[in-house]
Amino acid sequence: MNVLVIGSGAREHALAGRLGAEGNRVYCGPGNAGTADVAENLSLDPDDAEAAARACREVRADLVVIGPEDPLAAGLADKLRRAGYPVFGPGAGAARLESSKDFARAFAERHGVPRARTEVLRTEAELRDYIGRTSGKRVLKKSGLAAGKGVLESPDPEELLAFGRSVLGGDVLLAEEFLTGRELSVFAVCDGTRRIVLPPCGDHKKPLPGNLGPNTGGMGALCPVPFAGPDLLARIEAEVVEPTFRGLAREGLAYPGVLFLGIMAAPDGPKLLEYNVRFGDPETQSLLAVLGGNLGDLLASAASGSLDPGAAAAAAAAPETWACGFVAAAPGYPGAYPKGIPVEAVPGNVPGRSSVFHASTRRDPSGRLVTGGGRCFTAVGLGGTLAEARKNGLDAVRGIRFEGAWFREDIGAMPA
Numbered sequence: 001m002n003v004l005v006i007g008s009g010a011r012e013h014a015l016a017g018r019l020g021a022e023g024n025r026v027y028c029g030p031g032n033a034g035t036a037d038v039a040e041n042l043s044l045d046p047d048d049a050e051a052a053a054r055a056c057r058e059v060r061a062d063l064v065v066i067g068p069e070d071p072l073a074a075g076l077a078d079k080l081r082r083a084g085y086p087v088f089g090p091g092a093g094a095a096r097l098e099s100s101k102d103f104a105r106a107f108a109e110r111h112g113v114p115r116a117r118t119e120v121l122r123t124e125a126e127l128r129d130y131i132g133r134t135s136g137k138r139v140l141k142k143s144g145l146a147a148g149k150g151v152l153e154s155p156d157p158e159e160l161l162a163f164g165r166s167v168l169g170g171d172v173l174l175a176e177e178f179l180t181g182r183e184l185s186v187f188a189v190c191d192g193t194r195r196i197v198l199p200p201c202g203d204h205k206k207p208l209p210g211n212l213g214p215n216t217g218g219m220g221a222l223c224p225v226p227f228a229g230p231d232l233l234a235r236i237e238a239e240v241v242e243p244t245f246r247g248l249a250r251e252g253l254a255y256p257g258v259l260f261l262g263i264m265a266a267p268d269g270p271k272l273l274e275y276n277v278r279f280g281d282p283e284t285q286s287l288l289a290v291l292g293g294n295l296g297d298l299l300a301s302a303a304s305g306s307l308d309p310g311a312a313a314a315a316a317a318a319p320e321t322w323a324c325g326f327v328a329a330a331p332g333y334p335g336a337y338p339k340g341i342p343v344e345a346v347p348g349n350v351p352g353r354s355s356v357f358h359a360s361t362r363r364d365p366s367g368r369l370v371t372g373g374g375r376c377f378t379a380v381g382l383g384g385t386l387a388e389a390r391k392n393g394l395d396a397v398r399g400i401r402f403e404g405a406w407f408r409e410d411i412g413a414m415p416a
């Protein structure tokens with residue numbers, strides 16, 4: 001099968017690597033310096049639908065996998081499907097589940113999906129009123145896309161006001177009750193009708209040990225999740241996943257692709273934090289390291305509307321090994337950070353032990369490897385226990401060297 005993977009992150013590197021290892025001919029657009037080792041990179045702007053359609057034609061794509069949210073929200077999947085290509089990913093209509101948190105909130109409320117009590121704030125007067133009459137830690141969210149950085153949790157009225165004002169004007173705010181509990185990321189692969197749930201992942205959204213600091217896109221992820229036993233997973237399926245998919249079917253929004261449900265396992269039951277309409281990053285790097293079965297068959301059968309039962313059953317099975325991923329980030333991330341930092345060392349992959357995935361890296365004109373984003377690499381350790389996977393991941397991430405590189409050391413070390 002000829003597969004075109006759209007995107008340039010570590011998630012796309014992991015997807016392309018696995019699809020290539022399964023014997024597919026993989027193209028990555030635009031990819032990065034790491035995907036060049038496992039696929040053929042195509043110079044392509046994911047936001048240019050015409051260029052993507054041309055690339056599909058040129059490589060005779062049997063399957064297109066769209067990694068990031070921006071091209072999905074802009075309707076790239078609609079355009080490529082109209083041009084006759086099987087695409088794994090939603091059209092712009094269903095992508096609103098991610099691109100508008102307000103749309104997702106209203107959808108979840110219509111279909112009885114449990115979530116935090118929420119108010120929608122549209123003006124500064126409403127924001128000031130909300131801050132004045134509530135107390136304690138509160139959560140403010142920008143409704144539109146924000147690369148994981150549009151959410152503030154804070155008890156501080158000044159900080160809430162400053163964040164809220166920076167969003168209002170161009171967008172609306174969701175003000176949510178602060179939920180306590182443990183977070184997990186759940187991925188449901190759907191062919192437009194049937195769905196399966198993949199093994200759960202545990203992302204670490206905060207940059208500092210102990211889960212402190214502002215939100216990031218994710219600093220590391222586990223798969224599976226130590227605290228997510230069969231009882232919790234069954235409750236998530238019955239109370240969150242099932243009403244969501246019933247709602248998608250009723251509203252004509254079910255799509256061939258993956259729905260990512262961010263879940264808070266709160267003391268009174270699982271609650272939806274957010275929907276995303278794509279695979280998670282860095283979750284995918286850990287998930288694919290332990291996922292059973294043939295990924296290409298799973299994605300291609302979903303894209304063509306008829307989920308392959310064998311691939312689906314293997315992918316849904318509980319993994320026998322553990323994966324623990326660490327993101328190596330640029331200095332300053334999630335705030336402003338430099339790009340183009342020369343990379344001095346990247347450890348090689350060690351089968352059964354660790355793999356390193358690139359994010360937006362490139363070669364400069366002299367052939368030197370340089371960084372290109374805030375989250376620059378993901379090092380994933382594998383093991384028969386979480387502790388072993390964690391150790392292997394730490395060994396690998398410590399070998400990634402560029403000026404100012406940092407990572408969150410306690411991924412996988414949080415109390416289970």
Ligand code: AMP
Nearest residue numbers: 116139151176177178179205262273274
């Ligand atoms: P979101 O992009 O909506 O998933 O929010 C980003 C992160 O903010 C989540 O992964 C949680 O860590 C945190 N968060 C979001 N909403 C809430 C909430 N209502 N209560 C507590 N934490 C939250």
Ligand code: GLY
Nearest residue numbers: 217218280281282
């Ligand atoms: N790691 C969270 C996300 O992909 O949105």
